[in-house]
Amino acid sequence: MNLSPAKRVTVLVRTLTNCHPCIGLSKRRYKSCHGRWANVRPRRREFHDYFVTRLPSSSLHPDPRSPLSSFHKLPRSASMPHTGKTTQSPTSFQALVNRETTTVRIPLRSAKHHFGVSTSRGTRPSNEDTYQAGVIDIPAFAKRPPASLTIKRPGAKDASPQNENQGAETANGDPQVFYFGIFDGHGGSECSAFLKDVLHEYIQDTVSAFELRSSLKKDREGYYPEDANPSPGNLPIVQGANSKQIGELEKTLVRDWKSLVGGYFKRFVPASFSHVGPDAHGKSSEDKGATIEEVLEYAFLRADLDFVSAQAARHDDELDQIGQPLYQDNILYGPRPVQPLKFSGFSRFKGGSTASVALISTPTATPFWHPSAPSSLLVSHVGDTRILLCSTETGEAIPITSNHHPSSPIEANRLRRYAATFVTDSFGEERMSGLANTRAFGDVQSKRIGVSAEPELRRVEMAPAEFSFLVLMSDGISGTLPDQEVVDIIKEAKTPDEGSREVVRFATEVAKEGDNATCLVVRLGGWERRLEGGLGSMGTKESREWRRQEATDPRRSRR
Numbered sequence: 119m120n121l122s123p124a125k126r127v128t129v130l131v132r133t134l135t136n137c138h139p140c141i142g143l144s145k146r147r148y149k150s151c152h153g154r155w156a157n158v159r160p161r162r163r164e165f166h167d168y169f170v171t172r173l174p175s176s177s178l179h180p181d182p183r184s185p186l187s188s189f190h191k192l193p194r195s196a197s198m199p200h201t202g203k204t205t206q207s208p209t210s211f212q213a214l215v216n217r218e219t220t221t222v223r224i225p226l227r228s229a230k231h232h233f234g235v236s237t238s239r240g241t242r243p244s245n246e247d248t249y250q251a252g253v254i255d256i257p258a259f260a261k262r263p264p265a266s267l268t269i270k271r272p273g274a275k276d277a278s279p280q281n282e283n284q285g286a287e288t289a290n291g292d293p294q295v296f297y298f299g300i301f302d303g304h305g306g307s308e309c310s311a312f313l314k315d316v317l318h319e320y321i322q323d324t325v326s327a328f329e330l331r332s333s334l335k336k337d338r339e340g341y342y343p344e345d346a347n348p349s350p351g352n353l354p355i356v357q358g359a360n361s362k363q364i365g366e367l368e369k370t371l372v373r374d375w376k377s378l379v380g381g382y383f384k385r386f387v388p389a390s391f392s393h394v395g396p397d398a399h400g401k402s403s404e405d406k407g408a409t410i411e412e413v414l415e416y417a418f419l420r421a422d423l424d425f426v427s428a429q430a431a432r433h434d435d436e437l438d439q440i441g442q443p444l445y446q447d448n449i450l451y452g453p454r455p456v457q458p459l460k461f462s463g464f465s466r467f468k469g470g471s472t473a474s475v476a477l478i479s480t481p482t483a484t485p486f487w488h489p490s491a492p493s494s495l496l497v498s499h500v501g502d503t504r505i506l507l508c509s510t511e512t513g514e515a516i517p518i519t520s521n522h523h524p525s526s527p528i529e530a531n532r533l534r535r536y537a538a539t540f541v542t543d544s545f546g547e548e549r550m551s552g553l554a555n556t557r558a559f560g561d562v563q564s565k566r567i568g569v570s571a572e573p574e575l576r577r578v579e580m581a582p583a584e585f586s587f588l589v590l591m592s593d594g595i596s597g598t599l600p601d602q603e604v605v606d607i608i609k610e611a612k613t614p615d616e617g618s619r620e621v622v623r624f625a626t627e628v629a630k631e632g633d634n635a636t637c638l639v640v641r642l643g644g645w646e647r648r649l650e651g652g653l654g655s656m657g658t659k660e661s662r663e664w665r666r667q668e669a670t671d672p673r674r675s676r677r
Contacts, residue, residue, distance in 0.1 A: 165318055167252035168225040169294055171485070226251045232487055234615030234639045236622040240594060241632030246303035246471075247592050248314040249638055251296075254477075256325045257332035258292040259355065259410040260494040261579060263481035292332050296478040296486065297321075298638055300503050302592040305469020309560040312425060313473050320417040327367060328408050328416075331358035334481060354577065359408035365393035368416065374423060378430070381566030382533075388572060390415040410477075411575045414498040418473070422559050422571035429562045432466040470560025472501020473571070474519060474590055476640075489583045489643045498573040500557045504596040507578070508586040508605045510644030513651030515601035516585075518576055522557040529556040533568045586648035587614060587641055594635035595625045602658055604637075609648045609655040614639035624662070628669040 226233045239245040297318055303310030333355050368391045375383040387394060390412045477496045478486050486493035497505055499519040507516040522529055533556055553564055559571045589604060596604075604621055611617035618639045625635050649655060 165250065165252055166254070167227070167250075168223045169229075169253050169296065169485075170221060170223055173220055173222050230613050230615035232614065232641045234613060234618035235637070236615075236618040237636040238594075238622050238626050238634070240626060240629065240634055242634055244307065245634050246307040246310055247594070247634045247636040248301045248303070248307065248310040249590070249636055250299045250301075250314050250318065251638065252318075253294045254297045254318050255322055256295050256413075257330055257357070258295060258334050258479045258481070259357065259477075259496065260293075260333060260479040260481045261355065261492075262334060263492070292334060293480045293483050294485075297475070298478075298588070298590055298640060299473065299475040300590040300592060300636060300638055301471050301473050302501065302503050302594075302634070302636075303469060303471040304555075304558075305560075306467060308467045309425065309469060309471035313421070313471055313559060317417070317421055317473065317475070320421045321414065324413050324417040324420065328364050328413060329360040330408055330410075330413060333357050354409040354411055356407040356409055359406075361393065361406040361408070364406075364408055364412075368394045371416065371419060371423065375419070378423070378427065379565045382568035382570070383565075386570075388415050388419065390575065410496055411577070414475070414477075414496070414575060415573055418498060418500065418559075418571045418573045425560055426562050426565060429466050429468075429560070466562070467560070468563055470555075470558040470562075470569075472503045472555060472558055472593075473573075474499045474501070474503040474505050476505060476518075476588060476590060478640075486580075487641045487643060487645065489646070491643060492582055493580050495578040495580055495588070497576045497578070499576075500559065500571050500573050501555045502593045502596070504589075504591050504593070504601075506589040506591075506601055506605060507642075508589070508608070508644075508648065509651060510583055510586045510647050511651050513605070513609070513648075513654060513657070515605040517601055518578065519574065522555055522574070524554075524556055526556070532556075580642070583643035583647065585642045586644040586651075587617070587639055589621075590638040590640075591621070592634060592636045594629070594633035595621060595637055597631075597633065598625045598629045598635075600658075603662055606655040606658045607662070608639055614641050614645075624666070628665045 227235070233251060235249060235251065237245060237247055237249070299314070299317065301310040301313045301317075368388075372387065372391070372394055375386060390409065392406060392408070392412060475498045477498075478493055479496075480486050480491055480493045482491065484491040495507075495518075497518045499505065500522065502521040502523065503519070504521070505518040507518060508514075509516055520526065524530060524533075553561060553569060556569060557572060557574075558569055561569045587608060589608065591604065599621075607621050607624055608614070608617035611620055618637045621637045621639075622635050625637075626632075629635070
């Protein structure tokens, strides 16, 4: 392949961009990883950091089927506003009403009225926080729309031409499923960058392997998934899937954890796995489907296993091994695995990362931020990153996640028999083998005592305009600001983008440790009424002003 030097540089840059583990490698190491430069690695499936919606044709691009004398070409003196008093509307107004819509892609980073994100390095040498926001290609998991939204009135038309508030459907015919994630790395950013780049792919691949079907479509017997579910409230919703294949995949995953790591994982059975464990005995696999919670738990554990296997397959630097025991490198239970993933560098990465992921699915094409749209929120959480909801009626902050720390009674009971080294540091915080988090991705040397990526799952059915906004933040914010202060700061902002910036700015200003701080704000249906509930933003106004004055006091440094 004859390429000019400039084109060779372009091909190399694009290849390195598509293969994140090879960023920073020299030319010689890159050749050993990929062979010849001409053999460019196949392009990875891109993440859709945008959403697809329908917008009306503007005056700059009018509907071609509209009258030739378009209303936008009329002089101001000839324009005639529609007051509703005339029996026939003007031609210009008819063109406005009957205009067609155009399907467009809107990047979430540009939709500042719908989504905002801000991050700060603080006083740390580098920023180990990462985040992701966009749309993933999975079937809908929302509950069926209410009958009032689906039953047509007698004589009503099939569709309204004014569908400006509706998003475009995906390839499988379902509404788009939105994905928001925040990842806080510790010991480095390698694990958090890995989760940002590929965790959504693990979720999509798991859905494909499970052959999960939509919750909005009838099964083979003509029933909706929630109709066949006898549980109270029809939750969780069991969706159609290939039960036989799911059982094999789950058994293989549990066996791999047991053989590779051992210790805590010798008797480990994930809570959401319905095809293995005591709940699976005596039931026909043909009668089972799968829940979206089961998909997320499998995807989290599969991603963590691949990352841990890749790290365990590495050798530490030879200079570090001088004077050390001969077999101290065998930190896991089983034999050294074959490295399934490739990362830059050769030394073992001993750090890890937290992960908090929020998925939002709607029963109709109306987006979740519309005041009349119900939606389903599913949160999958590992570590001490935090997710909040703001109630429209009361204005209160509603935590959706809990911190996975040794001080948690649930976590302490889970790990007490394996982690005998619970200590309290000089700051009064409990730690387990030097770690503050009892659940995390990575942390390869602590896997045997139970530091796993088993997620805490929670589903929230959101009524129209029930909540004002959703907040995802790292511990650089949640460790400095109370939940209610974070919510009240966002209430005063005009847009979610401004709200995220104000939260990070205030947390950085009053923080004493200067940790990495990242905040994501997602607009929900009650955004326009965010100041109506309770005391609005005034409940913590005085305390925030006092904290700001104390932080800017020059005598603070003398204390």
